[in-house]
Every structure is written in structure tokens, then in C-alpha cells.
Amino acid sequence: MKTVICPYCHKPIEKREQLVTVSNLFRIRPYHNICYEKVEQETKTIWSFWTPLNGTVGMIRFVILLGLTLWFLLTDALGLGGELIGVISLYNVMIHVTSFCLYEKKVPK
Ligand SMILES: [Zn+2]
Numbered sequence: 001m002k003t004v005i006c007p008y009c010h011k012p013i014e015k016r017e018q019l020v021t022v023s024n025l026f027r028i029r030p031y032h033n034i035c036y037e038k039v040e041q042e043t044k045t046i047w048s049f050w051t052p053l054n055g056t057v058g059m060i061r062f063v064i065l066l067g068l069t070l071w072f073l074l075t076d077a078l079g080l081g082g083e084l085i086g087v088i089s090l091y092n093v094m095i096h097v098t099s100f101c102l103y104e105k106k107v108p109k
Pocket of ligand 1: 006007008009010011031032035
């Protein structure tokens with residue numbers, strides 16, 4: 001099994017509770033929670049678009065996005081604008097799923 005390496009300290013992430021996955025548009029990165037805190041402090045102004053994917057906050061966002069995706073893609077709500085929101089939500093749902101398959105699944109609890 002391939003280990004997940006933290007891009008900040010270049011050490012493997014061994015436990016699920018240490019893992020923080022964050023996304024910025026097309027990129028997904030796995031960090032140790034302590035490393036991510038440092039990254040956040042160092043790059044606050046430039047990288048403020050990184051959003052955490054896992055944990056409670058990420059899970060709640062995932063459920064909301066999934067709901068939005070289904071609602072806007074399966075109904076005619078808001079017409080074309082609704083479809084656009086649906087596609088953007090779908091993209092975010094895919095990011096969450098990708099992050100889970102790529103990183104979270106590989107890190108033991
Ligand atoms: Zn690290």
C-alpha cells in the first residue's frame with residue numbers, strides 16, 4: 001500500500017486523525033494537521049482559497065454540495081443558472097470523492 005506523504009515535512013502521514021486534506025480549485029493536498037496549521041499561517045494571504053475537505057466541516061459541506069447537485073441537476077429550478085450551480089457543485093463533490101480515494105482511504109484510522 002502506498003503511503004501518503006505530507007508535502008510540508010515530507011514524512012508519511014500514519015494516522016487518519018493526523019490527516020488534513022485541502023483543495024484549491026484543481027489541486028488536492030494531504031497534510032499533517034500540525035503542518036497544515038503552519039502552512040496556513042505562512043501563506044494566509046496567498047493561499048486563502050484552500051478549503052479543508054475532511055473532518056466534520058468537510059463532511060457537512062460534502063452533504064450540502066451533494067444535495068445541491070442533485071437538486072439543480074434533476075429539477076428545472078432556476079433554469080440554466082440552476083444547471084450551472086449544479087455542475088459547480090458536482091465538481092466539488094468529485095473533489096471530495098477524489099480526495100477520499102487518493103488519500104483518506106490509504107491512511108489507517
Ligand atoms: Zn507534515
